[in-house]
Amino acid sequence: MNDEKLYGLTALFDSPDKIVLATRAVVKEGYKAFDIYSPYPVHGVDRGMRLKQSRIGLVTLIFGLMGVALALLLTWWTNSVNYPLIIGGKPFWALPAYIPVTFELSVLFGAVFTILGLLVIFFGFPQNVHPLHGTDFMKRVSSDRFGICIEAVDPKFDSKRTADFLQTLGSEKIEPIYYSLLESPGVGTILNRKFLLSLLFVAAVSSGLTYLTLNKLLFLHPWISLAEQIKVLPESRSTFYVDGFAMRQPVQGTVARGHMPYAFVGNMKGAEKFMINPLTPTKQVMELGRRDFNAYCSPCHGYFGDGDSRLQGQFPNPPSLHSDALRQASDGHFFHVITEGFRNVMPSYDQQIPEEERWAIIWYIRALQRAKHAKETDVP
Amino acid sequence: MIYSPGRIVDYTQPPPLVEGKSIATLIDESIAVQIDRRPSKKYLAALLVTLTMVLIGSIAVGYTFVYGIGMWGNNVPVGWAFDITNFVFWIGIGHAGTLISAILFLFRQQWRTGIARFAEAMTIFAVICAGLFPIIHLGRPWFAAYIFPYPNQHGIWVNFNSPLIWDVFAVSTYFTVSLIFWYIGLMPDFGTLRERTTNAVKKVVYSILSLGWRFSTRHWQHYEKTYVILAGLATPLVLSVHSVVSFDFAVSVIPGWHTTIFPPYFVAGAIFSGMAMVLAVLIIVRKVFDLEYLITMDHMDKMAKVILATSMMVTYAYLMEPFMAWYSGKSTEWYVVMNRAFGYYAIAFWVMIVCNVFLPQLFWFRKIRRSIPALFIISVLVNVGMWLERYVIIVTSLSRDYLPSSWGVYSPTIFDVGILIGSFGLFFTLILLFSKSLPVISISEIKSIVKGAQPSYRMGEDHE
Numbered sequence: 001m002n003d004e005k006l007y008g009l010t011a012l013f014d015s016p017d018k019i020v021l022a023t024r025a026v027v028k029e030g031y032k033a034f035d036i037y038s039p040y041p042v043h044g045v046d047r048g049m050r051l052k053q054s055r056i057g058l059v060t061l062i063f064g065l066m067g068v069a070l071a072l073l074l075t076w077w078t079n080s081v082n083y084p085l086i087i088g089g090k091p092f093w094a095l096p097a098y099i100p101v102t103f104e105l106s107v108l109f110g111a112v113f114t115i116l117g118l119l120v121i122f123f124g125f126p127q128n129v130h131p132l133h134g135t136d137f138m139k140r141v142s143s144d145r146f147g148i149c150i151e152a153v154d155p156k157f158d159s160k161r162t163a164d165f166l167q168t169l170g171s172e173k174i175e176p177i178y179y180s181l182l183e184s185p186g187v188g189t190i191l192n193r194k195f196l197l198s199l200l201f202v203a204a205v206s207s208g209l210t211y212l213t214l215n216k217l218l219f220l221h222p223w224i225s226l227a228e229q230i231k232v233l234p235e236s237r238s239t240f241y242v243d244g245f246a247m248r249q250p251v252q253g254t255v256a257r258g259h260m261p262y263a264f265v266g267n268m269k270g271a272e273k274f275m276i277n278p279l280t281p282t283k284q285v286m287e288l289g290r291r292d293f294n295a296y297c298s299p300c301h302g303y304f305g306d307g308d309s310r311l312q313g314q315f316p317n318p319p320s321l322h323s324d325a326l327r328q329a330s331d332g333h334f335f336h337v338i339t340e341g342f343r344n345v346m347p348s349y350d351q352q353i354p355e356e357e358r359w360a361i362i363w364y365i366r367a368l369q370r371a372k373h374a375k376e377t378d379v380p
Numbered sequence: 381m382i383y384s385p386g387r388i389v390d391y392t393q394p395p396p397l398v399e400g401k402s403i404a405t406l407i408d409e410s411i412a413v414q415i416d417r418r419p420s421k422k423y424l425a426a427l428l429v430t431l432t433m434v435l436i437g438s439i440a441v442g443y444t445f446v447y448g449i450g451m452w453g454n455n456v457p458v459g460w461a462f463d464i465t466n467f468v469f470w471i472g473i474g475h476a477g478t479l480i481s482a483i484l485f486l487f488r489q490q491w492r493t494g495i496a497r498f499a500e501a502m503t504i505f506a507v508i509c510a511g512l513f514p515i516i517h518l519g520r521p522w523f524a525a526y527i528f529p530y531p532n533q534h535g536i537w538v539n540f541n542s543p544l545i546w547d548v549f550a551v552s553t554y555f556t557v558s559l560i561f562w563y564i565g566l567m568p569d570f571g572t573l574r575e576r577t578t579n580a581v582k583k584v585v586y587s588i589l590s591l592g593w594r595f596s597t598r599h600w601q602h603y604e605k606t607y608v609i610l611a612g613l614a615t616p617l618v619l620s621v622h623s624v625v626s627f628d629f630a631v632s633v634i635p636g637w638h639t640t641i642f643p644p645y646f647v648a649g650a651i652f653s654g655m656a657m658v659l660a661v662l663i664i665v666r667k668v669f670d671l672e673y674l675i676t677m678d679h680m681d682k683m684a685k686v687i688l689a690t691s692m693m694v695t696y697a698y699l700m701e702p703f704m705a706w707y708s709g710k711s712t713e714w715y716v717v718m719n720r721a722f723g724y725y726a727i728a729f730w731v732m733i734v735c736n737v738f739l740p741q742l743f744w745f746r747k748i749r750r751s752i753p754a755l756f757i758i759s760v761l762v763n764v765g766m767w768l769e770r771y772v773i774i775v776t777s778l779s780r781d782y783l784p785s786s787w788g789v790y791s792p793t794i795f796d797v798g799i800l801i802g803s804f805g806l807f808f809t810l811i812l813l814f815s816k817s818l819p820v821i822s823i824s825e826i827k828s829i830v831k832g833a834q835p836s837y838r839m840g841e842d843h844e
Contacts, residue, residue, distance in 0.1 A: 016835040039404060039572065040828035041600040044835050049597060054605040060613070078529060078537035087541040100546035100624050104553040107617045111557045114609055115564060119591060122602045127592035134575075141595050142575040144404030144827075222446045223522060 004178040007131040008034075008151035009162050011171035012140055016042045019146035022169040023048035026148060029165060033154035037132075037141035059117040060110045067109030071102040131179035149177070262350070268336050275332030279359045281367070289364030292357050296349060305368045316345060321365055322372045334362045404827050407674075411819045412576055414669050419816060422668070430809040437802005440795045441516055449519040451795040458778045458790035463517040464628075465770045466803055469653070470510035471551065471625055472646075472766065473807075475618055476654025477503025478558060479686075481565075482614035485607070490829050491682055494675045497822045498665065498815075499658050500562045505810040506654075507555045509803045514547075516799065543627040550624040557617055561610050564603075567593050568824040622647045629773065636716035636777035639704060645697035652690035652736070653766035656759035659683045663756050665815060674821055677750050684749040687762065691740035694769075698737065712782055720776045724789055728768045729776075735765025
């Protein structure tokens with residue numbers, strides 16, 4: 001008995017009338033730290049206890065309004081700021097269409113937070129270490145009796161006098177409730193070995209399941225059935241065609257969309273004679289030419305077309321673009337060389353540089369050539 | 381005072397809500413004994429049947445997921461068929477539970493006490509069944525998360541103008557609120573069970589579930605207030621949920637769907653079918669678990685009256701639909717009406733009319749309202765009718781829209797039927813598990829309405 005403290009005195013009653021009268025008497029006697037226990041709410045007891053009206057409705061109001069505000073903010077920010085979309089000619093912020101979501105969120109927030117507030121703030125739950133749990137008193141008031149518990153912390157409490165007082169109320173059974181100090185909340189709960197082991201177990205299971213899901217499960221059917229399809233993929237083998245290739249050559253003479261075949265394949269003379277630069281040397285064209293020249297041509301030809309390669313002799317240096325022969329060569333010559341390459345040394349740039357940009361490069365080469373051989377008349 | 385046909389009954393007095401026994405311990409025992417007793421052979425046989433149905437459904441769903449929704453009869457004009465029909469049907473079943481637990485609570489209809497817990501459980505199970513269907517309908521259900529507005533790597537957001545998004549919010553809110561409403565009601569009962577049980581494992585489980593509830597009046601006071609608030613929140617919620625479900629149809633422009641009567645029509649239909657389902661299941665449960673004195677004939681009588689009232693609301697909608705189609709003067713609308721009644725799906729339409737309009741009219745007769753076999757048969761047929769109603773609305777409208785060139789006909793495959801069977805199996809499995817593991821009647825609420833449970837008039841009220 002030494003390590004146990006008195007929690008309070010309990011008294012059981014067998015009818016709702018008796019509990020209401022007893023409640024009034026307890027209040028009249030001046031007790032403050034007491035509570036009435038009943039298997040269901042008995043009308044009139046709360047009034048007899050002089051309890052103030054419950055303020056739980058305030059929680060509902062605040063969080064319900066918060067749900068409204070959050071829903072309006074969410075719909076406004078997502079559908080008209082972050083990802084605006086015109087839907088059915090409505091304005092970006094179409095309030096009537098957002099009413100259902102706003103209503104649902106206000107109900108959701110109101111309900112969930114009312115319950116959380118009730119359980120956690122108003123009741124202090126979960127609390128399974130209360131001294132009354134598991135007592136005979138609790139067993140009876142959870143079933144068919146009505147009980148009073150006057151707690152020992154009440155200043156008017158005196159085990160002898162209070163017991164006598166409860167006796168006068170017509171109680172059928174009076175019983176003191178003791179509790180062990182070890183039972184009181186907050187004693188050695190966090191560092192308990194069982195608790196830590198169970199935490200470890202939960203961590204191991206949840207991380208293991210996460211690993212399996214993300215690394216194994218998601219790579220099984222049907223999660224990958226979009227990736228595995230019965231169709232011909234590039235570079236795949238075919239048992240149907242004699243040559244074993246799944247890919248087929250296009251029909252002879254097929255022209256790619258948006259692509260004009262080069263008219264002077266292997267015919268430099270023709271290109272020199274018949275091709276004319278279609279662009280005019282505007283500022284944009286010169287800028288484009290400079291960008292492409294620096295990107296594609298300058299590694300070998302140098303930034304100014306002097307043939308001073310940056311390749312440090314790993315590849316034969318090309319001739320300078322400023323030779324007399326090249327200064328007099330037609331635009332068609334340059335175009336042909338860029339398109340088809342030159343003497344097995346310069347490769348074809350047909351695939352890399354679009355036709356229009358090739359012409360822009362040629363304008364830029366012309367500008368470089370003129371800059372190297374500037375005359376006095378060129379100075380304005 | 382026990383009511384039975386043929387006895388002279390004093391109708392000036394309200395009938396007793398709990399017949400015969402009224403002592404609190406007996407209530408505890410009769411409710412808790414179902415949980416403590418080992419399952420009987422009959423119960424296991426029933427579970428075997430429902431689990432077999434779940435298995436059939438699982439196989440059908442498995443085929444759907446592996447081979448795609450091409451396993452179903454859905455085609456291009458009829459993109460919604462069994463799946464969405466089942467979704468609307470199951471959501472509707474859930475609505476009666478909230479009606480009983482929240483709306484009748486606000487109207488102080490004390491007779492609801494005996495059936496509220498069960499009806500709420502049915503709400504939750506029905507919403508679980510309903511929620512599965514849109515996800516199954518995706519074909520690739522793991523993409524269901526995309527419907528929620530969360531910041532994602534695609535940099536896009538859901539479209540809040542879409543009724544389908546409203547649906548997601550409505551149904552998930554409905555499920556959450558129903559669940560916590562149910563749990564809050566269960567908490568005191570878990571406390572009772574915790575104090576009753578002698579089994580150490582059960583003691584731990586009930587302790588955790590009861591959160592340490594200790595029947596204190598200081599708690600009851602907040603608890604009762606919260607219960608009223610939640611009922612107040614759940615009432616507009618339940619009306620909004622089926623209204624939003626009906627927006628899925630009414631907001632579109634398909635003939636036969638684009639009508640403003642849909643929201644009230646759907647809500648009335650939902651309560652109609654849900655009440656019939658509650659009635660059918662309770663008839664079995666009260667028999668199997670010997671709860672005839674807690675779920676009395678008066679409960680059955682009152683539920684039959686609710687079914688009758690909602691049946692007439694649905695009938696009004698059935699009359700209003702052709703009237704508005706005719707009055708609008710639109711040939712497409714009128715064509716849909718004629719096609720429903722005399723077209724390819726005429727049988728479904730007329731079965732629906734018989735089950736939903738004519739059969740419930742029998743509830744005008746007191747004898748039929750108090751005859752268990754009649755109640756059971758009619759309530760099952762009402763559910764058949766209400767399932768067909770959703771089928772008729774969805775399939776006939778989609779199969780015949782504006783362009784004759786895009787008309788088509790839907791007929792279900794074995795996989796459609798399998799998934800439907802599976803959803804019924806899941807529903808009844810959950811009901812069976814619930815009725816064997818949790819108190820099927822709210823112990824604390826039923827105690828508060830037995831005779832002598834509340835203080836006599838002068839005791840409770842101090843008129844100062």
